[in-house]
Amino acid sequence: MSTASFDLLPSTNPAADAVRDNILAAPGFGQHFTDHMAHVRWTLDAGWHGHEVRPYGPLTLDPAAAVLHYAQEIFEGIKAYRHADGSVWTFRPEKNAERFRRSARRLALPELSDEDFIGSIKALLAQDHAWVPTPQSAADECSLYLRPFMIASEKFLGVRPAREVDYYVIASPAAAYFKGGIEPVSIWLSQHYKRAAPGGTGFAKCGGNYAASLAAQKEASDNGCGQVAFLDAAENKWIEELGGMNLFFVYKDGRIATPRLTDTILEGVTRDSVLTLAKDEGLTPEERPISIDEWREGAASGEITEIFACGTAAVITPVGELVTEEGPIRLAAKSDNEVAKRLRTKLLDLQYGRSEDKYGWLTRL
Numbered sequence: 146m147s148t149a150s151f152d153l154l155p156s157t158n159p160a161a162d163a164v165r166d167n168i169l170a171a172p173g174f175g176q177h178f179t180d181h182m183a184h185v186r187w188t189l190d191a192g193w194h195g196h197e198v199r200p201y202g203p204l205t206l207d208p209a210a211a212v213l214h215y216a217q218e219i220f221e222g223i224k225a226y227r228h229a230d231g232s233v234w235t236f237r238p239e240k241n242a243e244r245f246r247r248s249a250r251r252l253a254l255p256e257l258s259d260e261d262f263i264g265s266i267k268a269l270l271a272q273d274h275a276w277v278p279t280p281q282s283a284a285d286e287c288s289l290y291l292r293p294f295m296i297a298s299e300k301f302l303g304v305r306p307a308r309e310v311d312y313y314v315i316a317s318p319a320a321a322y323f324k325g326g327i328e329p330v331s332i333w334l335s336q337h338y339k340r341a342a343p344g345g346t347g348f349a350k351c352g353g354n355y356a357a358s359l360a361a362q363k364e365a366s367d368n369g370c371g372q373v374a375f376l377d378a379a380e381n382k383w384i385e386e387l388g389g390m391n392l393f394f395v396y397k398d399g400r401i402a403t404p405r406l407t408d409t410i411l412e413g414v415t416r417d418s419v420l421t422l423a424k425d426e427g428l429t430p431e432e433r434p435i436s437i438d439e440w441r442e443g444a445a446s447g448e449i450t451e452i453f454a455c456g457t458a459a460v461i462t463p464v465g466e467l468v469t470e471e472g473p474i475r476l477a478a479k480s481d482n483e484v485a486k487r488l489r490t491k492l493l494d495l496q497y498g499r500s501e502d503k504y505g506w507l508t509r510l
């Protein structure tokens with residue numbers, strides 16, 4: 146793959162070293178942004194053009210821009226990790242690039258090549274590499290969270306695919322997604338709201354899916370939960386995913402199961418990596434339908450010994466309980482989440498260059 150060439154318009158007002166260091170010491174999640182952003186424009190006539198890295202700042206959008214009315218938008222989540230020797234790497238970016246193209250097709254947006262997707266991240270990091278935090282221990286999951294996104298910017302109120310589109314990458318230093326770090330998170334079961342329906346956009350990473358999850362996410366937080374679990378729209382029976390991450394169930398006989406991919410489930414890069422790493426750990430991965438009854442009964446009987454959420458932002462986070470309108474579903478025996486912790490360590494060691502990259506999952510930035 147050749148590298149796309151990006152023009153540079155340097156920031157005239159970058160954060161001072163002391164300000165940046167202060168942010169990197171406790172970045173939280175999604176609150177602070179680096180000095181620059183990458184941008185590429187697309188028009189029906191000219192295709193992708195105008196590759197640039199420019200100062201981070203507000204966008205100028207016409208009030209009639211299609212994205213503001215019809216939500217023609219897609220995004221990605223991917224991280225940059227600093228290794229002990231100071232080098233900066235990202236993880237399986239071609240998987241995100243491929244998913245971004247899948248999302249683009251579903252939202253009738255133009256497809257972006259691997260070259261432009263990975264090239265835009267490299268071009269941004271060439272300027273903002275100092276914003277990648279240095280982990281303080283093997284348990285520290287600090288990183289630079291990258292958010293590529295594409296919007297329909299054409300000024301037009303008719304409903305049809307936009308003929309003018311803009312793609313950006315912004316970057317935000319990040320600590321753990323959940324405030325409690327790897328403390329087990331409580332999940333709320335959404336019994337009324339659905340995230341996605343067959344034939345819809347559930348498999349695409351588009352803003353609309355997340356907008357549709359917010360009322361349920363509010364219910365979750367009103368009930369003291371950090372995330373919401375969705376059941377399928379057709380039968381209200383099959384576990385799909387959480388508001389922003391996939392789910393895994395660990396069984397006492399060594400099986401580890403996650404809902405099989407359908408067009409209502411987002412194919413997580415972390416989910417796919419966990420399936421591979423689990424096999425390396427001697428576990429038996431399964432991708433299959435998992436019902437809410439299996440969750441209830443497996444938890445009560447002790448067949449299910451651990452449950453965890455996974456995603457780029459969440460990494461691997463144990464699930465403590467599922468809170469439902471009828472009361473909580475908890476595991477029969479208190480779990481030490483040994484499998485989740487083991488897989489999490491394996492994944493982080495790989496991402497931070499502390500173990501051999503035997504699958505060639507790392508790309509240097």
Ligand code: COI
Nearest residue numbers: 222223389456457458459
């Ligand atoms: C990610 O994991 O990258 C996501 O986009 C999910 C969101 C909850 C931050």
